[in-house]
Amino acid sequence: MGLKPTFKDIYVILKDQIVKASFSSGSMLPTEQVLAKRYGVSRPTVAKVYNQLQAEGFVKKTKGLGTVVTHQYSNRPYTFGLLLPGSGESEIFAIINDQLLRQSESGLFNCIWEGATASSADIRKTLIETCCENYIQKKVDGIFFSPLERVPNAYDLNLKICKAIKDANIPLVLIDRDVVTAPERSEFDVVSIDNFNAGCIAAQHLIDRGCERLHFFYRPGSASSVDLRISGVRDTVLKHGYSFTEKNVFCGNPEEVHYVKQMEVIPGKTGIICANDSTAAVLMSSLDDLGIEISKDILICGFDDMKYSKHLKHSLTSFRQPCEEIANISIELLMRRLKDNNRIPITINLNGDIVIRDSSRFL
Known part of the structure; x- marks a missing residue:
């Protein structure tokens, strides 16, 4: 005996039938009671399916009449x-x-x-x-x-x-x-x-690894999503009782060693979160020029999980997006x-x- 279909299963089946014109515009769908019996589910489950289809504009439910298909099928993609x-x-x-x-x-x-x-x-x-x-x-x-x-x-x-x-x-x-x-x-x-939660996750990860001083580094002109990541980092750091002020946020060119040098590094206690992997990769090189060792003096992570991230001198920890x-x-x-x-x-x-x-x- 097969598994009882879920709400999602029934929703997908009906939506596909409507889109492909198995149920043409203006036609009536089976009553909730009939469909519930057909699939062996409760009537509220079918009602939930019809409500979802109505919310998306595929059908219209009318009390005393039933559920009518309103989706207009077109052969033109x-x-x-x-x-x-x-x-x-x-x-x-x-x-x-x-x-x-x-x-x-x-x-x-x-x-x-x-x-x-x-x-x-x-x-x-x-x-x-x-x-x-x-x-x-x-x-x-x-x-x-x-x-x-x-x-x-x-x-x-x-x-x-x-x-x-x-x-x-x-x-x-x-x-x-x-x-x-x-x-x-x-x-x-x-x-x-x-992005806020992503910042929280990156900060929590570095704190769990022993970092008590966190910095955030990004390039000028970056997207507003960076602000949300910074907010997530700040919120997480403060909840752990550590300091995070404007002095911990750096907006500049990671290639400029003199600018990078302004970051306070407490060996074995410092973590840097970069707005993306490309910034992190360049920053790692600048830190190397300054004699600051990754995995000894500082930890670093980025965002986007670019293909090259795992092939850097120090393979880069990164937050991967569900693209x-x-x-x-x-x-x-x-x-x-x-x-x-x-x-x-x-x-x-x-x-x-x-x-x-x-x-x-x-x-």
Whole structure:
């Protein structure tokens, strides 16, 4: 005898049937009682499924009438534009980009990708504006956008791009971060990791390894998500009774040895959390030039778990993002927007995990 189907199992089956027009628009779904008997589950379980489908715009429940399919089937796949300028700088955006392209093979949508992934920040800035204009001219059905960072006037440019997309009435989902900083909130859906919690996890890991003095290092012009990571680090450090002030936060070029030298290092008690792996990799080299030894004097970790992280002189501990799931949920939100682009914006923060390597082990 097979296992009793769960709420999710029944939801997936019905949604798939509706999308593929097995239940056409205007048709009635079986009553909750009939479907409950068919799957051997309780009636409240089926009611929960129908409520979820209604919340997503696939059906409409009417008291005394039943549940009617409202989803309009179309043979024409949607066309989505990809604006992921960070793909040229960080592997996480390349992974997200690739997952979006893989998911497009389902036949429900096509992706337009016009190469806004150059390694040069200035080139990315120009390309992203051009791509946005092209997508609007082509009247794409939706756009995925990862806001620019570390380029001149990135904040204003991100707002300009979002306004142009909104004015064209094209559904938009932001990936990795919002275009404004807390406590402000834009009117667009956002999918990212829980950056505050990620900061907490990184700080707790270094404290568990014996660090009593923690610093945070990031480059100028970094995304607002860095502020949330710093907040998480600060909150965790203070809860342990250690000090964490502005003197523990460093915003500069990790290549500048004279700047790096300003960090107070208590041998065997100091940890450094970097905003990303690329910053950490350069900082490790500068620390080496200063005669500060990793795993002896200090511990260090980063974010993003780049491929090269495990091949550095001291393999780098890093917080890994669930990139493929970020892409999958972004698709779900954009599909939701296609049904009603005036919905209240949603923020989805996903959990990641820390990959522990030599750089966070005292010898």
